[in-house]
Amino acid sequence: MEWYEQKESMIGDILRFVAPGTPIREGIENVLRANTGGLIVLGYNDKMLHLVDGGFHIQSDFSPANLYELAKMDGAIILNGDGTEILYANAQLMPDPSIPSTETGMRHRTAERVAKQTGNLVVAISQRRNVITLYKGSLRYALKDIGVILTKANQAMQTLEKYKNVLDQGITNLGALEFEEMVTFSEVIQVIHRIEMVLRIKNEMLNYVDELGTEGRLIQLQLTELVSNVEDEAALLIKDYSKRSDYEPYYMLKKLQEVNQTELLDDAQILKLLGYSSTTKLEDPVMPRGYRILNRIPRLPSLIVTHIIDRFGTLNEVVKASTKELVVVDGVGEVRAGKIKEGLNRIQEQLFIDRNI
Numbered sequence: 001m002e003w004y005e006q007k008e009s010m011i012g013d014i015l016r017f018v019a020p021g022t023p024i025r026e027g028i029e030n031v032l033r034a035n036t037g038g039l040i041v042l043g044y045n046d047k048m049l050h051l052v053d054g055g056f057h058i059q060s061d062f063s064p065a066n067l068y069e070l071a072k073m074d075g076a077i078i079l080n081g082d083g084t085e086i087l088y089a090n091a092q093l094m095p096d097p098s099i100p101s102t103e104t105g106m107r108h109r110t111a112e113r114v115a116k117q118t119g120n121l122v123v124a125i126s127q128r129r130n131v132i133t134l135y136k137g138s139l140r141y142a143l144k145d146i147g148v149i150l151t152k153a154n155q156a157m158q159t160l161e162k163y164k165n166v167l168d169q170g171i172t173n174l175g176a177l178e179f180e181e182m183v184t185f186s187e188v189i190q191v192i193h194r195i196e197m198v199l200r201i202k203n204e205m206l207n208y209v210d211e212l213g214t215e216g217r218l219i220q221l222q223l224t225e226l227v228s229n230v231e232d233e234a235a236l237l238i239k240d241y242s243k244r245s246d247y248e249p250y251y252m253l254k255k256l257q258e259v260n261q262t263e264l265l266d267d268a269q270i271l272k273l274l275g276y277s278s279t280t281k282l283e284d285p286v287m288p289r290g291y292r293i294l295n296r297i298p299r300l301p302s303l304i305v306t307h308i309i310d311r312f313g314t315l316n317e318v319v320k321a322s323t324k325e326l327v328v329v330d331g332v333g334e335v336r337a338g339k340i341k342e343g344l345n346r347i348q349e350q351l352f353i354d355r356n357i
């Protein structure tokens with residue numbers, strides 16, 4: 001995993017752990033409302049042992065109400081790693097003061113240092129500023145107000161819908177051109193750009209969904225409905241046009257998204273990833289293998305699609321093939337060959353109706 005993926009997945013784990021609907025979050029919200037402030041450490045391991053001073057040993061089951069009561073005392077509360085037990089309260093934490101901290105207040109400085117020193121999740125609930133800050137290792141994350149995230153998530157959803165429509169139209173247009181043998185790299189790359197845009201917003205939304213917990217269920221449903229097939233479609237597109245046999249399509253999709261994380265997409269980079277040389281021009285023609293279109297034929301198993309493409313090489317050769325020629329392929333009999341021809345005709349007709357170029 002790349003560092004930012006690790007970071008992303010760690011943030012995701014943490015956000016799910018403290019998401020609305022969990023007992024931990026309910027406890028934290030209680031402390032926030034009570035205006036007492038709080039410092040909560042999750043996990044009591046060897047590293048913690050050395051930096052805890054004083055406090056009461058409690059050893060009780062975690063409940064939001066217990067947390068609330070204990071937060072009235074000064075000092076830190078220490079829970080077990082999964083937050084099901086309260087181990088200590090009123091503890092003084094003494095992390096290594098030489099660990100750098102960007103925080104100003106003592107509570108937050110301590111939280112940041114303890115997180116860095118122990119790797120545990122530490123939650124600081126500010127008394128004066130009404131904010132919850134999470135620390136784990138060197139990660140810092142300020143939880144936002146649920147209303148604010150909901151608004152952002154809904155805005156992102158609208159943007160996503162727009163981009164998804166644009167992508168769908170691009171895919172339709174590309175399909176129509178494929179049947180006409182008129183595809184150039186330019187159209188392929190345009191569709192890849194659009195896929196990247198959609199996936200980028202989708203990833204942003206997944207963070208909101210994590211952070212919203214039970215409050216985000218509706219958004220999660222909408223998100224799944226809207227983009228669940230985008231990655232599969234993208235993988236087929238890559239299989240249609242990639243020249244590389246060393247990359248598996250989903251791996252390549254990830255690679256494309258990595259480029260996306262750090263810099264803006266660049267046509268030449270995409271061409272290179274797809275295995276084309278630097279002399280390839282955008283206006284050069286290119287033939288699809290046919291994975292995308294053939295996979296749309298009802299009840300045609302993808303293994304047979306692969307056999308067909310192995311035999312014919314490109315979509316256009318498949319389209320031109322007679323029923324007799326199709327029957328030669330492993331797993332294709334008379335009936336199936338007829339269905340393939342019929343399916344291709346129907347898909348082509350529909351694409352020609354839906355295209356807008």
Ligand SMILES: Nc1ncnc2c1ncn2[C@@H]1O[C@H](COP(=O)(O)OP(=O)(O)OP(=O)(O)O)[C@@H](O)[C@H]1O
Pocket residue numbers: 037038039073074075076091092093094104105106107108109110125126127128129
């Ligand atoms: N080392 C520590 N161990 C345990 N608790 C601490 C430690 N340092 C500070 N606290 C707790 O934090 C409280 C507030 O400290 P301080 O005002 O300096 O923090 P802060 O980061 O500015 O937080 P806030 O925004 O809540 O004021 C202290 O009263 C104490 O309960």
